[in-house]
Amino acid sequence: MTGPALSLRGVEKSFDGFAALKDASFAVDAGEVHALLGENGAGKSTLMNVACGLYAPDAGEVLVGGAPVRLSGPRQAAELGIGMVHQHFKLVRPFSIVDNVVLQGRGAGRRARYGASVEAAAEAIRAQGAALGFSIDPHARVDTLSVAEQQRVEIVRALVAGARILILDEPTAVLAVSDAERLLETLRELAARGTAIVLITHKLADVRRFADRVTVMRGGRTVATVDPAKTETAELTRLTVGDAPLSTVGRTSRVGRRRFEAIDLTCLRRDGAPAVDGASFHVRAGEIYGLAGVSGNGQSELAEALMGLRRVDRGAIQFEDAGQSVEAASPSRLRAYGAAFIPADRYSYALAGGLSVADNYAIGRVRRGDYGPVGWTRRGTIRSDAAAAVEAFDVQGVRSLDQKAALLSGGNAQKLVIAREFGGEPTIVVAQSPSRGLDVRASAAVHGRLAEARDRGAAVLLVSEDLDEVTALADRIGVMSGGKLVAEFEAPFDRQAIGRAMVDHSAPAHDAATAP
């Protein structure tokens, strides 16, 4: 090969007259981890979708090993050794891993490479998994796998198909911290063996630790390629989102009465073991209560239960409505009361991709009757409210309110959910990993919204594995371990003590220093 493993030169791409890529150039070498950074909607996914043959560019060139290529589709890109792991996995869920691999590799070229028989493919999957340090059962059904395992299957599938250039679109956004760390180490090992890795990410810390180079995109253009080891974080932030200062969050001391309470909440897994095991805590008006813990210790399940996405097997939720305690409240009752829910998996639970931006904005409130009786809904008001929310929350890429939500970039789709949830000035907020997938400016804005809600007197529950996020925002922190709430802390926080509670399953039921 002469030249970079993959390069894109002067790429332009428009959708219905909207220029998603104006002038984008990028090159990744064999043996390199090259990060692609940029604000939400900058064009990162679009550029890499051009590289993997999903979109045909309107102008510009794609070169593999220095030679210009015309990609007729992903299959041809795979033939040339380009594989991509998308934000939303493309696995067929009821099928086995090996069936998924064979499905994708039905072309003649694939067969020649790893054999036509399913057993040969299964062996290739096992071997490729083992080479990466993963034990993979090729006959396992995809829908029995965790998100991290599905992602490994996507990577293995690309490598079995012969990928020498591997593109990953925000791969750590869906992973728990420990799985993310392991993935990034795997990517470094793959690069050490000669694979060219493109890593789309918003996480500056990961860029710094794992990337050899980083290219920054803004507004459809590639604006700089730098060595992250030699570039200050402030400079990377400036390149990504510009000079305007990011909003910062202060604290309030106006804490009121208990507004929202979980009592002995228990949720069982399919095998009957508790995922959440008798968790009790309360959130007061005017405070942010952070729920922290090492992933897999029940925080996600607890948040899901509060949002009505998971069955509660024992215990109760209570909230206070106009001074009256509402016992055994359901999540739907909470929502009707004006609670805002920001689930971690916003695509599955919070957005209907096939519906328009305006309908996604209004969906819950139409059901509540806020826009008049069904059949007589005030479309004009919905549109003006949706337009105002899109503006206020800086949801970019909305050409029309009738545009399908699925066409928004990942981060902008999340901003739409957040705009909707904060639209009604909620009195209770349950937010799970609310800044996941957002660029630094949008994350800061979401943190600002949570603080604003608190300052208005809302009770805010923030569930996040990012201890920096929790300690920066919360007034109190509860730590979950083994499905139980094992300790509570008050600001100013002792990170060491919180860290110890997170890993020490025998921690006392409540921290002695706490005065709830």
Ligand SMILES: Nc1ncnc2c1ncn2[C@@H]1O[C@H](COP(=O)(O)OP(=O)(O)OP(=O)(O)O)[C@@H](O)[C@H]1O
């Ligand atoms: N198929 C499509 N049809 C219409 N518009 C599209 C399509 N794909 C992308 N876009 C638009 O192109 C712009 C760039 O989107 P892209 O997904 O590439 O951004 P991104 O940098 O990956 O953002 P994020 O960090 O939020 O994932 C967005 O405004 C998006 O709405």
